[in-house]
Amino acid sequence: MQTLRRKDILGLEEMSAEEITLILDTARSMREIIQRKIKKVPTLRGRSMINLFYEPSTRTKASFELAQKYMSSDPISVGGSSSSLVKGETLKDTVRNLEMMNIDCVVMRHPVSGSAHYLARNVDISVINAGDGMHEHPTQGLLDMFTILDKKGRLEELKVVIVGDIRHSRVARSNIWGLQKMGAEVVVAGPPTLMPPDLEVFGVKYSPQIEDAIGDADVVMALRLQKERQEGGLFPTLREYAELYGLSPQRVAHAKDDVLIMHPGPMNRGVEISSEVADGPRSVILEQVTSGVAVRMAILYLLLGGTKEE
Amino acid sequence: MKTLLIKGGRVIDPSRGFDAQADLLIKNGMIEAVEKGLKAPAGTEVIDAEGQVVMPGLIDMHVHLRDPGREYQEDIISGAKAAAAGGFTAVAAMANTDPVADDPAIIRYVIDRAAGAVARVHPIGALTKNLGGTEMAELARMKRFGAVAFSDDGKPVVSGTVMRNALQYAGGIDALIIAHEEDPYLFEGGMIHEGAVSSVLGLRGIPAEAEEVMLARDLMLLRAAGGGRLHIAHVSTAGSVELLRRAKAEGQNVTAEAAPHHLLLTDRAVKNSGYSTNTKVNPPLRSEYDRQALWAGLLDGTIDAIASDHAPHHGDDKDVEFDFAPFGIAGLETTLPLMLDELSSGRIKKLTLPLLVEKMSTAPARILGLDAGTLQPGSPADVTIADTNRSFVVNPETWHSKSRNTPFAGRSLSGAPVMTIVGGRVAMKEGVITEQE
Numbered sequence: 001m002q003t004l005r006r007k008d009i010l011g012l013e014e015m016s017a018e019e020i021t022l023i024l025d026t027a028r029s030m031r032e033i034i035q036r037k038i039k040k041v042p043t044l045r046g047r048s049m050i051n052l053f054y055e056p057s058t059r060t061k062a063s064f065e066l067a068q069k070y071m072s073s074d075p076i077s078v079g080g081s082s083s084s085l086v087k088g089e090t091l092k093d094t095v096r097n098l099e100m101m102n103i104d105c106v107v108m109r110h111p112v113s114g115s116a117h118y119l120a121r122n123v124d125i126s127v128i129n130a131g132d133g134m135h136e137h138p139t140q141g142l143l144d145m146f147t148i149l150d151k152k153g154r155l156e157e158l159k160v161v162i163v164g165d166i167r168h169s170r171v172a173r174s175n176i177w178g179l180q181k182m183g184a185e186v187v188v189a190g191p192p193t194l195m196p197p198d199l200e201v202f203g204v205k206y207s208p209q210i211e212d213a214i215g216d217a218d219v220v221m222a223l224r225l226q227k228e229r230q231e232g233g234l235f236p237t238l239r240e241y242a243e244l245y246g247l248s249p250q251r252v253a254h255a256k257d258d259v260l261i262m263h264p265g266p267m268n269r270g271v272e273i274s275s276e277v278a279d280g281p282r283s284v285i286l287e288q289v290t291s292g293v294a295v296r297m298a299i300l301y302l303l304l305g306g307t308k309e310e
Numbered sequence: 311m312k313t314l315l316i317k318g319g320r321v322i323d324p325s326r327g328f329d330a331q332a333d334l335l336i337k338n339g340m341i342e343a344v345e346k347g348l349k350a351p352a353g354t355e356v357i358d359a360e361g362q363v364v365m366p367g368l369i370d371m372h373v374h375l376r377d378p379g380r381e382y383q384e385d386i387i388s389g390a391k392a393a394a395a396g397g398f399t400a401v402a403a404m405a406n407t408d409p410v411a412d413d414p415a416i417i418r419y420v421i422d423r424a425a426g427a428v429a430r431v432h433p434i435g436a437l438t439k440n441l442g443g444t445e446m447a448e449l450a451r452m453k454r455f456g457a458v459a460f461s462d463d464g465k466p467v468v469s470g471t472v473m474r475n476a477l478q479y480a481g482g483i484d485a486l487i488i489a490h491e492e493d494p495y496l497f498e499g500g501m502i503h504e505g506a507v508s509s510v511l512g513l514r515g516i517p518a519e520a521e522e523v524m525l526a527r528d529l530m531l532l533r534a535a536g537g538g539r540l541h542i543a544h545v546s547t548a549g550s551v552e553l554l555r556r557a558k559a560e561g562q563n564v565t566a567e568a569a570p571h572h573l574l575l576t577d578r579a580v581k582n583s584g585y586s587t588n589t590k591v592n593p594p595l596r597s598e599y600d601r602q603a604l605w606a607g608l609l610d611g612t613i614d615a616i617a618s619d620h621a622p623h624h625g626d627d628k629d630v631e632f633d634f635a636p637f638g639i640a641g642l643e644t645t646l647p648l649m650l651d652e653l654s655s656g657r658i659k660k661l662t663l664p665l666l667v668e669k670m671s672t673a674p675a676r677i678l679g680l681d682a683g684t685l686q687p688g689s690p691a692d693v694t695i696a697d698t699n700r701s702f703v704v705n706p707e708t709w710h711s712k713s714r715n716t717p718f719a720g721r722s723l724s725g726a727p728v729m730t731i732v733g734g735r736v737a738m739k740e741g742v743i744t745e746q747e
Contacts, residue, residue, distance in 0.1 A: 091631060110631065113585070115632070117584045118584075118632070
């Protein structure tokens with residue numbers, strides 16, 4: 001089997017369509033493992049990993065840990081409040097110390113954009129970006145693509161609409177790069193104040209009115225809306241946002257019958273998405289979570305296990 | 311003090327419109343004569359400058375020497391060495407030290423420390439007490455102790471009332487105010503220039519308007535004050551250049567400077583370097599459009615001076631995640647080589663050596679009111695000699711500054727200072743600093 005010829009996974013902007021295809025193909029066989037009764041393969045036995053989470057996370061952290069355990073590696077997870085960051089140790093010192101314990105890989109979530117690049121430059125082991133600030137969240141982008149591919153059978157020429165706070169979203173950035181590389185069309189919708197400046201650089205179309213975008217969409221993805229954006233004066237109230245941009249049953253009724261509704265979680269029910277839509281028949285939000293484990297197993301395998309016999 | 315005869319160089323002195331091959335005689339620390347075929351009196355040290363450029367000593371009118379308070383980053387002695395190594399005979403040091411230079415005692419401290427330094431260090435006093443932006447500092451008393459200008463640089467003066475009063479008051483005592491133009495609300499948490507690059511990298515943007523609206527305000531306040539002199543620090547945007555061009559056309563008493571990193575780099579450097587914190591600077595590296603506008607402004611006289619905004623930071627402070635790193639680039643030892651390299655590359659068509667000397671010596675001396683920036687006989691012998699053909703690679707490890715933070719490390723440049731003479735004394739020769747006895 002092929003492997004990824006790279007040390008780190010930092011973002012999808014810098015990844016090729018071939019690499020993304022390889023990861024998605026590999027994830028398919030990994031999902032088969034998760035569905036077994038005994039969910040364990042020896043592929044990464046004897047490999048150790050550190051999951052460094054400088055920001056709270058439930059889904060991504062659990063997903064990485066399970067992926068690591070299903071592949072028989074030995075993960076340790078360190079959270080922000082229990083880590084030495086609070087004692088003033090620098091990131092570089094923290095990871096260099098951990099590196100001396102002979103770990104093979106660091107998975108890191110960090111509130112500052114570019115931290116994964118910084119870390120990757122400073123250590124010899126593999127770095128997997130589990131979300132850096134507002135920059136990228138590549139494994140989320142991959143699991144979203146995996147979910148779409150699984151349901152639709154293709155990514156080429158699909159129309160994917162991403163609704164909400166594109167400006168501050170690492171999930172949006174990873175999806176925008178990844179989906180377009182795989183041949184999908186991406187349209188973003190939401191208030192102008194939540195769009196990144198010079199949006200053209202991403203190669204996406206912008207639709208201020210969600211209705212205009214949604215009509216012929218194959219996928220509609222809502223993003224989590226953070227309360228502090230309202231406090232920062234980017235829009236007036238959560239209820240006005242919900243009224244203009246929330247995925248309500250009425251709005252989704254205008255979409256195609258086979259539209260996929262997605263959300264990276266955690267959801268603000270009643271704000272960017274209503275419960276009827278989130279829990280409705282077109283929603284694949286929970287499938288996204290399952291995809292997450294498979295995609296992360298695939299990445300770990302392709303980065304660390306590819307040279308060994310399975 | 312030795313008598314020096316600098317022979318055979320191309321002498322450029324924009325203060326007198328002089329540009330010709332000539333000899334330069336220095337006696338008792340003063341310029342004695344500038345002529346062709348000067349004879350060396352007995353005991354004279356003859357310096358062969360054939361094929362080199364002889365200029366009035368360069369002046370960096372915007373540096374941070376961190377002294378007092380953060381001497382682990384730089385101090386007056388090391389900063390002056392870095393200046394001399396970079397071809398500068400004088401620098402003007404900003405007031406954002408610890409304690410802030412907002413009191414005659416601190417001005418006096420800087421001047422006393424500078425007496426033992428290899429280059430001239432002129433203190434700039436704070437405009438407001440503790441850079442607080444509310445109460446005016448003792449401008450006249452600091453001026454009497456040797457402050458050459460007043461600035462809260464590093465911080466904007468947020469209150470329009472405070473700025474208006476300061477301009478009016480300074481006009482009464484013929485004091486120069488240097489403004490750091492930044493609207494703190496538009497700036498809010500920004501990291502790099504707001505635009506395509508900040509969007510892709512997910513870094514908070516600093517919009518061009520953060521600088522421009524404050525500059526527009528201060529130009530209006532200057533007009534209303536009916537007097538006073540205002541100098542704009544580190545101009546970084548096309549909009550600012552346009553505002554300044556209009557203000558100058560109206561005859562407003564305003565001058566401006568640009569920094570080499572803004573003239574040579576854009577926000578793409580942040581991306582290309584993989585978020586290197588050495589590209590993090592305030593004002594931020596802007597767009598190519600802005601960069602071009604700065605050159606246009608420099609060439610047409612809208613921007614009067616080139617100043618490094620030398621902002622030394624310790625390696626440890628910069629070796630962190632992007633958001634956590636301080637803003638700043640150390641520029642004393644790269645500014646002249648970068649400019650000479652730009653000249654020799656021919657990338658900027660109308661750029662000439664006399665223009666560079668004007669921007670780096672004549673104009674800063676005029677703006678700060680210094681007895682410098684000229685090779686007029688009878689003037690203090692501050693002289694810089696450069697070799698425009700000397701090639702080297704920027705290596706911060708060889709610097710005299712205590713800091714190493716530069717985005718230009720590894721760049722091959724053509725053009726370097728070879729001698730810096732301060733008051734008739736050789737302070738730097740071929741990169742070697744001659745300490746004060």
